Amino acid sequence: MTNLLQHVILHIGGQMTKQHISYSELKIFTECPRKWHLQYVEGLEGFTGNIYTAFGSAIHAVCEQSALGNLAPEGFPEYFDLAFLDELKSLDEKPDNKLIVEMRQQSRNIFDKVFPALESLFPNYEIFSTEEDIYEPIKELKFTRYLKGFIDLVVKTPDGKYHIIDWKSCSWGWDMKRKSEPMTTYQLTLYKKFFCEKHNIDPKNVETYFGLLKRTAKKDNVEIFRVTSGPRKVTNATKVLTNACTLINRGVKIKNRNSCARCPFNNTKHCTR
Numbered sequence: 123m124t125n126l127l128q129h130v131i132l133h134i135g136g137q138m139t140k141q142h143i144s145y146s147e148l149k150i151f152t153e154c155p156r157k158w159h160l161q162y163v164e165g166l167e168g169f170t171g172n173i174y175t176a177f178g179s180a181i182h183a184v185c186e187q188s189a190l191g192n193l194a195p196e197g198f199p200e201y202f203d204l205a206f207l208d209e210l211k212s213l214d215e216k217p218d219n220k221l222i223v224e225m226r227q228q229s230r231n232i233f234d235k236v237f238p239a240l241e242s243l244f245p246n247y248e249i250f251s252t253e254e255d256i257y258e259p260i261k262e263l264k265f266t267r268y269l270k271g272f273i274d275l276v277v278k279t280p281d282g283k284y285h286i287i288d289w290k291s292c293s294w295g296w297d298m299k300r301k302s303e304p305m306t307t308y309q310l311t312l313y314k315k316f317f318c319e320k321h322n323i324d325p326k327n328v329e330t331y332f333g334l335l336k337r338t339a340k341k342d343n344v345e346i347f348r349v350t351s352g353p354r355k356v357t358n359a360t361k362v363l364t365n366a367c368t369l370i371n372r373g374v375k376i377k378n379r380n381s382c383a384r385c386p387f388n389n390t391k392h393c394t395r
Contacts, residue, residue, distance in 0.1 A: 142257065142268040143367060145309045151366045152305060159375035160387050168386050173217040176209035177225050178291035181335050182274065184229075185236060185289055189252045189275055198233040202226070228337040235344040236335070240277065243346055244285055250276040258316040260367060262360060267367045269316050271309075274333075276317070284328045286313055287346065291335045295345060301332075308359040311351040315360065325356070 140162070143151075150168075151158040161168045183205045187193040193201055203226060210217060240247060256271040275287040288310055290296075300306060310330035318325045334345040377393065387393040 141266060142270040143363075143370070144270045145312065148363060148366055149305055151370065152362065154378040154381045154385065155369065155375050156377040156393060157381070157385055157387060158370075160392055163375075164392075166387065166392060170214055171209075172213065172215075173210065173221060173225070174291070176206060176213065176217075177229070177337065178335075179209050180206035181229060181232065181291050182289055184233065185274070186252050188237070189249050195234065199230060202229050202233070225337065231339075231343045232335050232337070236333075239333075239344040239346055240287075244277050244279050247277040247279050247285075250278045250284060252276075254317070256313060256316050256320065258320055260363065261319075262364050263367055265371060267371075269312060269363065271313055271316070273313050273317060282327060284317075284323065286310060286317060286328065286330045287333050288313070288331070289333045289335055291337065293336065293338045295334055295336050295339060296332075301347065301349075304358070305362075307349045307351075307355075308362060310349050311355050311359040312363060314351045315356050325351075325353075 147158065147162060150161065157168070160166045180202050184193065184198055184202050187201065188195075188198070206222075206226065206229070210222070251273065252275050254273040254276060256273060257268050260267050260269055273286055274289045277285050277287070279285065310332065314325065314328050314330050317323070318328055328351075330349045330351045331346050332349060334347075336343045336345065382388045385393070
């Protein structure tokens with residue numbers, strides 16, 4: 123096996139699995155190891171997206187291109203419309219035209235508020251990176267596995283601090299339970315850990331935030347809020363990650379029956395109750 127191939131796959135217990143794990147994979151595995159196995163080992167198609175994920179992808183694209191300096195504010199609507207319609211083409215089911223029109227209009231309520239919100243929270247910030255690739259070894263493991271991810275935006279402020287921001291599109295916002303839910307916030311916690319390791323930055327100089335892009339909110343369509351990612355939380359998030367990787371390494375694929383209701387494989391030939 124070539125070094126390049128070894129970098130992509132591993133032979134584990136007679137099956138092949140990727141040498142990296144993304145945060146979305148980690149969430150699926152903690153939800154149900156059987157679902158993870160069907161999707162990432164057997165290659166079955168799980169959730170493929172809907173009009174709401176298409177909206178989120180298009181909004182992300184506008185934010186990224188604008189942050190890079192490739193897109194002026196007057197170009198936001200056209201760029202979004204093209205990206206949104208392109209995303210819609212890939213969906214299995216054709217969305218309702220009325221909803222498409224509504225979402226295009228809702229996007230206009232978000233565009234002009236994103237960068238004022240950033241400037242208000244981070245005065246005189248500079249863009250450190252956009253869509254930064256994270257592919258770092260999980261050093262706590264006794265075998266080779268990498269955490270793979272993309273950080274939407276990192277800004278640096280004059281005080282020398284770095285601020286990691288992950289954009290999340292939603293309808294009206296998140297309640298406090300959602301904002302503090304471990305498997306939601308651990309994404310940022312792990313991104314901070316591996317960002318610091320990648321750049322050799324003191325974690326004390328890095329803060330993490332979710333940026334909510336709200337489609338249907340009457341006001342405050344952009345909400346950027348801080349997520350604490352101190353040493354204890356980093357330890358807890360890392361433990362969840364390493365435990366999952368260890369179980370995957372052992373070939374564990376048990377079914378979590380508590381998660382069957384919303385699973386695309388439920389009551390199919392691939393996974394019967």
